[in-house]
Amino acid sequence: MMLIENKSKKLRKVPDHVVLSAGPNNRYWVVDVEERPGSKTLTISNHKSLQTTETCLLKDGWEMSPVLCGDVIHLEGCSNNGSWIVDREQGFLVLHPDTLISGTSIASGIRCMRRAVLGDMFKAPQWQISGHNCHHHRTFRHRDNVWSPRFGLKGKIDLTAQVSIQRPRNTSLRTSEMKTVPLELKTGKESNSIEHRSQTGNMHPVVAGHMDRRELVKLRNTLVHHIHNSLEKKDNKSNLCRLPEIVSNRQTCQYCPQRRNCALYERVVDGDSEHLQEGVIRDFLDQETGHVTAPHLKYFSHWLLLCFLEATTMEAKNGRKNVWLLSPEEGEKQGSCVGNLQLSGSVVTQSDGVYLHRFRRGCVSSQGPAVGLASGDRVVLSDQEGRFVGLATGYVREVSTASVSCTLDRSQQTSKTSYEEGSLSKDYTLIVGMPGTGKTTTICTLVRILHACGFSVLLTSYTHSAVDNILLKLKRFRVGFLRLGQGQKLVVATTCMGIKHPIFSRRKFDFCIVDEASQISQPICLGPLFYAKRFVLVGDHQQLPPIVQNHEARSLGMDESLFKRLERNSEAVVQLNVQYRMNRQIMSLSNSLMYEGRLECGSERTACAQVTLPFLLSVQSDLSFHSKSHPQHDLTWIQEALLPDNAVCFWTVQWLVPALESVEQGGVSNQTEAEVVHLLVSLLIKAGCKPSDIGIIAPYRQQLKSISGLLQSSAFIGVEVNTVDKYQGRDKSVIVLSFVRSTTEEGNLGELLKDWRRLNVAITRAKHKLLMVGSASTLRRYEPVEKLLTHLQQENMISFYQKLHLHHAVCD
Known part of the structure; x- marks a missing residue:
């Protein structure tokens, strides 16, 4: 889905999220479209600079393909010095190939394209059907994923089974033959309908004949065109686009599962149009939406527009296409992939349809994990060569330098x-x-x-x-x-x-x-x-x-x-408003920031609770010894940080040391803050705090990666490093918060730290101790953080950090 704004104009700039490439998985940007009677010529490029272009001639029905400037296409066939021809006998053009369309959706568009588009917008629940199998020996798997990024198709094989195939009776051999085959399950009486044949053709486009594949790809292109162009912009305002026309055939519409959605959408987009005065369509709309009042229709229209707008941004940011467009090596450089994995040990069944897999990394970097994966991230499993994409989906359980564990949806007052x-x-x-x-x-x-x-x-x-x-x-x-x-x-x-x-x-x-x-x-x-x-x-x-x-x-x-x-x-x-998590000092931050003093401690025990550090005296002794040996080093801020009485501390790092942020791989990080966090966590653990009682929060994933890289020692196993969103509803005895942003330049500072609610969650995850690190001068540009700093300054909770090389003297 995308937002279109006069796409007839030539678009000369390729958006950052678009990936272009050559080769078998080619991706071309449409620079220009020239239409002539019986043909259409595309000017295309697979370079983001658009300086090198090729041409593609469409004819013999392909010229009807709804290709516009700014679309992304994939071409199958042969190129002659940069010239492609797609006609009746050769080649395919796949529009927006990274939008994977199911064979079921394409099949439903044969009789009514409007139904297929609505089916993609409003997905219906899956009904459970019972039936009978015959000549069936054994079922191996069910609902296997099939992704074909070349043709822009996806689907699920209902069953992969071992079946017994009987030879014809007129042959001399009457023995049965055992084969492993994919099965597509259908209900009702036996049918040779075009929808069923097209669905199986989509599931295996290589086996289907060229003519069948050609027509199905054309049908898919029409469907994906309507899906991508569901919004338009007029006078700087987004609006819903019209869908394919309603078919005026009562028999076709009688059992359509999208009847009500179809009528509602028509009322929303073009409810007063003259063409709706036609008797059959007018009666259809009255029958399906006559009960819907004007306020209800307005609410539906408003939220449908919002959902489509959000979908355009989600589609642009969706990294799923990188699964097949980037090699494992390129993905690892971007921090979105880990490759060269080998299954280690046996697969553990956790519940119905959920299996725990442990993978060992074949080649490990000496600098620690080079991936941006974290516990809870959703992942897709594919083979190393990219032949089989999307074999399974699941979630990361654990990730380390040498291994990755995932839960996948199949075995493998x-x-x-x-x-x-x-x-x-x-x-x-x-x-x-x-x-x-x-x-x-x-x-x-x-x-x-x-x-x-x-x-x-x-x-x-x-x-x-x-x-x-x-x-x-x-x-x-x-x-x-x-x-x-x-x-x-x-x-x-x-x-x-x-x-x-x-x-x-x-x-x-x-x-x-x-x-x-x-x-x-x-x-x-x-x-x-x-x-x-x-x-x-x-x-x-x-x-x-x-x-x-x-x-x-x-x-x-x-x-x-x-x-x-x-x-x-x-x-x-x-x-x-009575809480039993935070002590009094930590609670005061949230009361000042959001709740105007309404939040109360449930008991005196909660209000006065402190972190337990049984070896604090030993660490304080080491710090005192270091101070005597190096008088130029001020250790006051460290000693104050460790005192259980000081439940809240903020260190500003920008005045005494260089602590500027850096931008790499599209993310923001701050190495100085990462080192401070490492030092604080090291001292807390040495003082007797359990690693599992410590949580580290940062608003940017790149900073989480920098901090995790410093916590590779076995002493830090159990320390959780995550974003604010992942900590919602949870707590830790000690929270260390890195704000990251530190710059002397005016301009765009991002949106995350402008969110009052996100900051409120971050500062209320700690039960006994909250340690914050940031650049006060930069953070005062954000209204929520500025109010927090004002409260901290009034309570004398702000200190200055002086860069010290204490890791060998104190932490080891």
């Missing part, structure tokens, strides 16, 4: 009031849980109460970890729950995206509880609410908001969650 409000609400209740106030415990208790009263509960959240944390607490109280499955259970838990499961089409719950509701965008949050009579939203809009990467969508309100929208009804809001 106020609280009491909130409980009452939640269970007695007529329609909905909002529970505002400030940092450390026990939102998970509150949800667990609320579920227990509703369960004891005989109510059915649907429990959802945006992340699997949040759902599992609640279920682990419920398990201790022997509350029967279902993590998707049998319908008779009273408590069913899933993520908000998991509501596509077929079970929800048959079940209506008494209550739906949504955790992390302030982080979920409105369309996603609304999904599970349709399956319950009443709902409870739990969150805090002063913490992380929904992630929106498109600036225009954010300015139009896409980062407003349903939680924040409904919070305007104060009668439905319950506040959790």
Whole structure:
């Protein structure tokens, strides 16, 4: 999907995110399009400078391909000194090949292209079908991924099975033959429909005949053109584009799964057009959308536009195409890939469809891990040569210098009031849980109460970890729950995206509880609410908001969650303001920054809690000895940092030493701050702090990589280095926060440190000690950090850092 603005003009600049290349996986930028009767000539280039160009002649039906200036294409065939010909007998043109389209979507576009486009926009849930197999010996795998970046296709093989094939009866040999084959499962009576044949042709384009492949690629190009051009810009304002026309055939539309979406979209984009006065289409729209009021239609239109805007930015930033466009060596240089892996040990089955794999790196750099992978990152597994792309998908469990572990999808007081409000609400209740106030415990208790009263509960959240944390607490109280499955259970838990499961089409719950509701965008949050009579939203809009990467969508309100929208009804809001995480000094930061003093400590024990450092005296003795040996070194700031009484400390590094940021591989880092963080963590561990009790936060992944490179010693195993977003809902005894930004130049300083809510999350992850490192002069340009620094200065919590070479004297 992309935003178009008068694409008939020649685009002379290639965007940074576009990858162009030659060879079998070529990618060309369309510089110019010249149309003539019966043919179309493209001027193309695979160099970002566009100084070297080639030509491609389209004819024999290919001239109808909807190619525009600024499109990316892939060409199959032979080039004669930079001249390509694509006609009836030779060659293929694949439009936007890095957008992988499923064979099912292409097949659905044969009779109605509008249905295929809507199917990509509004994906329907997968229905579970039961049936019978015959001549079936053994099933090896199911739902195998098939990606073809050359043809821009993707799909899933329903079954890979060993089957028994009987020879014809008129042959002398009557023995059966065993073969391993891919199976495509279909329901209903036997059919030789064009949709089924086209789907299997897409799944194996090499086997299909040239004519079939040619027509299917043309169909795919038309579909991907409409998907990429779903938005247009007029007068600097984005609008939804028209889709292919509605087919005026009642028989075709009668069983279409996109009937209502089709009618809604037409009402939104062109509801008052003259062509809609035609009887059949007018009746169709009235039948499907007659119940939709004008405010509802306006809401739908607004959020559909926002979702499309966000999709354009997500598509531009999506690095999935690098899986097949970059070699493993190039990917490792960019920090997005790790190659030359060999499976180590046996595969461990963790749960149904989830398998733990451990890989050993064949060639290890002496400088430590050269990849930007971190625990929890989503990854794609492919073979080293790039022949088989997307063999499996999963998540990184652990990554080190020599190995990578992944879970893959295949083998290879106020609280009491909130409980009452939640269970007695007529329609909905909002529970505002400030940092450390026990939102998970509150949800667990609320579920227990509703369960004891005989109510059915649907429990959802945006992340699997949040759902599992609640279920682990419920398990201790022997509350029967279902993590998707049998319908008779009273408590069913899933993520908000998991509501596509077929079970929800048959079940209506008494209550739906949504955790992390302030982080979920409105369309996603609304999904599970349709399956319950009443709902409870739990969150805090002063913490992380929904992630929106498109600036225009954010300015139009896409980062407003349903939680924040409904919070305007104060009668439905319950506040959790008593926290049991942070001590008094750390809590004061959040109170000053966001909560205006409303946040309270739950007990004196919480307010006065300190970090435990059993060997602090020994470290202080080493520091004193070093001070006597090197009088020119001021160690006051280090000694103050380690004192348990000093729960909050900020060190500004820009005055006494060079501590400027650097930009490399598209990321921002600060080596001086990384060294300070390393020094502080080393001293804390030497003083007796457990590595697992220490967390390091930085707003930029490049800085996380720099810090991780300094923590390769076995002494640091257990220290967690991550971004603010990954720490949401979690805490550590000690948090070390690196702000990174330090520059003397005016200009663009980025958006991350301008976010009040992200800063609030960062400073409320520590229970006993919060150590911050940054450049005060640079950070005062950010309004949220400036307010934080003002509070720290008033409380005398700011120190200056002098660069010292203490690692051998103190840390070893």
